[in-house]
Amino acid sequence: MSNSAGPKSTGPSSAGQSYRERLWPAPWVFIATALVIPASLLVFLPISTTAGIVCAIVLYGAIVVTLLVTTPSVDVDDALFTAGRARLPRTAIASVTSFTGHEATAQRGTQLDARAWLLLRGWIPGVVKVQLDDPSDPTPYWLVSTRHPAELAAALRN
Numbered sequence: 001m002s003n004s005a006g007p008k009s010t011g012p013s014s015a016g017q018s019y020r021e022r023l024w025p026a027p028w029v030f031i032a033t034a035l036v037i038p039a040s041l042l043v044f045l046p047i048s049t050t051a052g053i054v055c056a057i058v059l060y061g062a063i064v065v066t067l068l069v070t071t072p073s074v075d076v077d078d079a080l081f082t083a084g085r086a087r088l089p090r091t092a093i094a095s096v097t098s099f100t101g102h103e104a105t106a107q108r109g110t111q112l113d114a115r116a117w118l119l120l121r122g123w124i125p126g127v128v129k130v131q132l133d134d135p136s137d138p139t140p141y142w143l144v145s146t147r148h149p150a151e152l153a154a155a156l157r158n
């Protein structure tokens with residue numbers, strides 16, 4: 001499992017797909033969630049050593065599986081921009097801007113419009129802002145986390 005996946009070349013197997021990225025959790029997320037192991041041992045060891053160990057393993061396993069199963073992907077093909085379960089026709093995109101560092105933090109915080117559609121992951125530093133060109137849609141833009149903001153923005157502009 002790679003932490004990042006960047007642009008994908010268009011070929012016969014990708015059917016017009018120009019970008020694909022899975023927003024996998026960072027390694028520190030798995031380490032931080034491992035704190036459930038000593039916590040569950042603390043609760044269950046006084047009752048039974050076996051129950052404590054089994055419960056710790058099962059709880060951590062469930063957390064890891066949940067993190068992996070719920071990992072969204074960001075895809076760009078000829079007709080659609082897909083972020084998680086949401087789909088946007090590329091004809092509805094007015095402009096695309098990529099942000100990193102302090103600018104990305106500001107986009108996720110002080111400059112965020114409450115009406116925006118969000119696919120944010122705290123462990124991914126970059127974001128891409130996709131302005132919409134649909135006057136009937138109350139959502140002004142999508143803000144999507146990405147490890148490769150420049151590449152995603154370029155794929156959406158093409």
